[in-house]
Amino acid sequence: MSMQIALRHGFADFTLDVTFDVPAGITVLFGRSGSGKSTVIRAVAGLLHPERARIELEGRVLCDTAAGICLPPHRRRIGTIFQDARLFPHLTVKKNLDFGRRFARRSVSEREVAQMVEMLGIGALLDRRPDGLSGGEQQRVAIGRALLSGAELILADEPLAALDEARKAEILPYFERLRDELSVPMLYVSHSPAEVARLATTVIALERGKVIAQGPATEILSDPDVLPVGAAGAGALILATLKMHHPDGVSELSAGGAPLFLPQVEAVPGAELRLRIAAHEVILSPRRPEGLSALNILSGTIAELREEPGTGVLVVLDTPAGRILSQITRRSATALALREGMPCHAVIKTLSIARENYGGGNPRGV
């Protein structure tokens, strides 16, 4: 385990009380605004003194209120990527990248810098000042600056929240590459289900200061308790492998042995892909449906029927591909006589798997 966090801090209307570990990969701290995410980040970074805490990084105690230890931010070896890039306006891009290196305990070589510059595609910007860069370019430089500071953990505090959709799409692949290529663990704060689905190795779900679920992304994101239900948020995350591209522009994937079809995926066969399937895009049928235009049908058994506020019912279906969620009306649930343990078929409309929800497990193939 890279980092262990136990933290308690009181606010006027609720108390933050969390305990969790941050393993390798990207751990997404997920929750609505006001759930306490920012407090956790600020406490880990050392910008806030919590009432009670014990935070350990790679066996090093960063904060132990019981022992009266609380390291200042600059001695924690934690690099932070802020929502606003926070580049130093008086320094060039190159000098921004070099800022943290001078204070790093382990030496960060010029070669490492060159590789990072190459990976982030910021080679042409090195001599420029931050105020002349676009929002996406600034954020890429900020990512490089944090990673080149020799940090043992990277904090990413909603790094995409301030960007528009096009810029988000521009930055997301870089985080995927960091997850797959770097050994430094990352604690990533987000309230966007799409970002979690695409990036998370591990998910810590927060609600009103408490951890309501934690574990591998594929498990947690299919838990209807975690994702905001009712809105378009509820959905399942499944992992699939790209099998082949058919000549008609359809790509065939395999999820736990079940075939899935998507319009032309830009990846090479063998690539691991993450698919998020929104609950309101899944139709249920007790009998195997035939003669439908939809290509994707997953068969399984109903694990749970969950009453929703209003007229809805959320059906949790266990399939070979993983847990699928389906949002239907109470009227349909009654008409189909759905009950737990019953075999059922989920029809997923091909085009309902949104483009921006593709996530490459193997970015080299993209």
Place this chain on the structure above:
Amino acid sequence: MADASAWFGAEEWQAIALSLKVAFWASLLSLPFGVFIAYALARWRFPGRQLLNGLVHLPLILPPVVTGYLLLLTFGARAPLGAFLKDFGIVFSFRWTGAALAAAIMGFPLMVRAIRLSIEAVDRKLEEAGSSLGASPLRVFFEVTLPLSWPGILAGAVLAFAKALGEFGATITFVSNIPGETRTLPSAIYAFLQVPGQEGAALRLVAVSVTLAMAALLASELLARRVARKGAAR
């Protein structure tokens, strides 16, 4: 007093050179203190902060003669602090160093105000980013806060310099009006006006004062513009 006009010229030059020397050292040596106090007032919350703020601003409102008399009571030859500093070879009373001290104290509020405003304008989030990258608070100060508040620090120093050129009341009370030692431009003008028939010399020094003040203001303006252009060009 055989050749009166030559004697006046020398006296005028002496006053001008002395004023520049006093103003230069006053603004240069008070600058680190000014930056420190401005930073403390802008960034730290501590008991007595309002008191410190008041103390810094006091010379701005107090009659200059009161400030000069207080300096005499503190740093005079017979005052405890003055006697103590004398053991280290630092003497203020009736020396040009005393004139510089008086000028520094009188210009200090202007300097601190300008620097404090520019430090307050530095985004604290950038300072947080600096410490997250491993820079100690001192490093953050020198590599983030200071470079970003540079125009204000410059403006503060130039204001203090201009104020020091014109300081009269506290200086004459503290270190008197000794030709060649403490007779700065305003003191010299005052002295010339006390003697009938020397209005010409007084007027020449008045012209010099006006020119120096204008030059200081223009210099600060040009420097500030250069800083702004440097920031925008890259």
